[in-house]
Amino acid sequence: MRKTKKDAATVLNAVAYSYFYPMFKYLLIFLFLACFTQSVCAQKTHLDWKTYSDTINKPRAWGLGGGSAALWVGSVVGLNELWYAHVPRSKLHTFDDSREWMQMDKAGHFLTSYAIGYYYIDLMRWAGFNRKTSIWAGGFMGSFYLAGIEILDGFSAGWGFSLSDFTVNTAGSFAVIIQELAWNEQRITPKISYHPSRYAQYRPNLLGNSFGTQLMKDYNGQTYWFSANIHSFLNDGSKFPRWLNVAVGFGADGMIGGLTNPSFNDDGEELPNFIRHRQFYLSLDVDLTKIRTNKKWLRTIFKAVNIIKLPFPTVEFNSIQKVKFHAVYF
Numbered sequence: 001m002r003k004t005k006k007d008a009a010t011v012l013n014a015v016a017y018s019y020f021y022p023m024f025k026y027l028l029i030f031l032f033l034a035c036f037t038q039s040v041c042a043q044k045t046h047l048d049w050k051t052y053s054d055t056i057n058k059p060r061a062w063g064l065g066g067g068s069a070a071l072w073v074g075s076v077v078g079l080n081e082l083w084y085a086h087v088p089r090s091k092l093h094t095f096d097d098s099r100e101w102m103q104m105d106k107a108g109h110f111l112t113s114y115a116i117g118y119y120y121i122d123l124m125r126w127a128g129f130n131r132k133t134s135i136w137a138g139g140f141m142g143s144f145y146l147a148g149i150e151i152l153d154g155f156s157a158g159w160g161f162s163l164s165d166f167t168v169n170t171a172g173s174f175a176v177i178i179q180e181l182a183w184n185e186q187r188i189t190p191k192i193s194y195h196p197s198r199y200a201q202y203r204p205n206l207l208g209n210s211f212g213t214q215l216m217k218d219y220n221g222q223t224y225w226f227s228a229n230i231h232s233f234l235n236d237g238s239k240f241p242r243w244l245n246v247a248v249g250f251g252a253d254g255m256i257g258g259l260t261n262p263s264f265n266d267d268g269e270e271l272p273n274f275i276r277h278r279q280f281y282l283s284l285d286v287d288l289t290k291i292r293t294n295k296k297w298l299r300t301i302f303k304a305v306n307i308i309k310l311p312f313p314t315v316e317f318n319s320i321q322k323v324k325f326h327a328v329y330f
Contacts, residue, residue: 053128060127068141076148088157095153095160100259102252102278104219106168111190111224113142113172115307121180122303131184139177143169187232189287190224191247191309193330197221202271203256223329225249225309227285243290247309249281253318275320283314283329 053060098106120138129137146169154161172190179186197220200207208214214221227247231240254274255261265271288302314329 052126056128061129064123064127072145072148076152079149080152084152084156087159089155090157092151092154093160095162096164097162097258098164101219101255102276104222104224104252104255106164107224107250108192108222109146109165110168110172110175111192111307113146113169114175114190116142116145117173117176118186118307119304121176132181135177135180139180140173142176143173183232185232186289187229189227189229189245189306191227191285191307193223193225193249193309193311195221195223195330197253199254199256199274203265205266207256220251220253220255223249223251223279223281223309225281225283225285227287227309229287229290231290242292243287245285245287247281247283247285247312249283249309249314251279251281253277253279277319280317281314281329282317283309284312286310 117139120141121134124134124138150161150166153159175190176186194215196211196214197218199220200214200218207218208216225247227245229245231238231242234240254276256271256274261274261276263271288306291302293299311328311330314326316324316326
């Protein structure tokens with residue numbers, strides 16, 4: 001019988017679904033890349049490492065290119081050894097997982113691709129590439145990086161190349177590219193928040209048995225947002241706070257299985273009958289990049305963590321309780 005993603009996650013508990021937590025894994029990877037290339041190249045150029053170059057700076061460009069290639073090859077090879085080497089191989093084939101987890105994993109792919117493109121555009125401008133080259137080449141780096149993982153999936157008997165993953169990866173890249181071309185800034189930022197749910201205890205092998213693994217695997221606790229900066233759509237003279245955003249979010253609840261909820265766990269014990277349902281949220285947020293500061297390092301940190309939605313009072317809409325108010329929601 002052909003393995004499903006759910007089966008593989010149970011067998012490979014330590015590594016399964018490892019690329020579905022972009023806000024923590026890929027964010028750190030590309031922040032490391034930024035710091036590494038900037039620190040190395042700063043030793044080979046007369047420019048201060050904090051200063052963007054108006055023309056292509058060869059040490060920075062080569063450092064960025066070499067660091068990116070090493071990172072991409074190293075991470076793909078590492079994933080292949082840690083994850084895919086333990087499952088049977090097959091010919092390249094597709095796999096339809098578009099209905100699993102009520103599409104919450106797709107939101108993770110979208111955010112991953114967006115975040116990588118968002119940071120890479122900035123890195124390419126820092127290296128001296130012109131605006132359009134930085135936007136198009138840097139903006140598609142997320143899709144390019146994730147394509148390597150999709151191809152590894154495609155040659156694995158237990159998974160397959162996911163066309164839905166590829167589609168949302170591409171959409172994430174276009175989300176950052178279109179905004180940069182249209183507005184030269186990101187006015188609507190995809191974000192994520194997380195809180196531990198009550199469901200992981202029932203299937204810890206699948207949903208995680210610690211805070212860290214639950215953070216990766218338990219989609220019930222993840223919420224994805226589109227956070228819009230209102231001031232950026234108004235006149236420059238507007239008194240509306242520059243840093244205040246309005247955020248619309250979505251999540252899902254009651255999921256202890258990919259497609260459906262099983263009646264029994266792996267030990268044969270009967271499980272509660274949870275109702276799978278979607279959730280929608282309306283809240284406020286802060287655009288950290290709009291907070292004015294003279295500290296370059298602080299602006300860098302603000303940009304790095306700006307894809308994380310900050311806690312605020314939130315209104316929830318769902319099909320069970322209809323409307324629910326959270327004094328503080330994350």
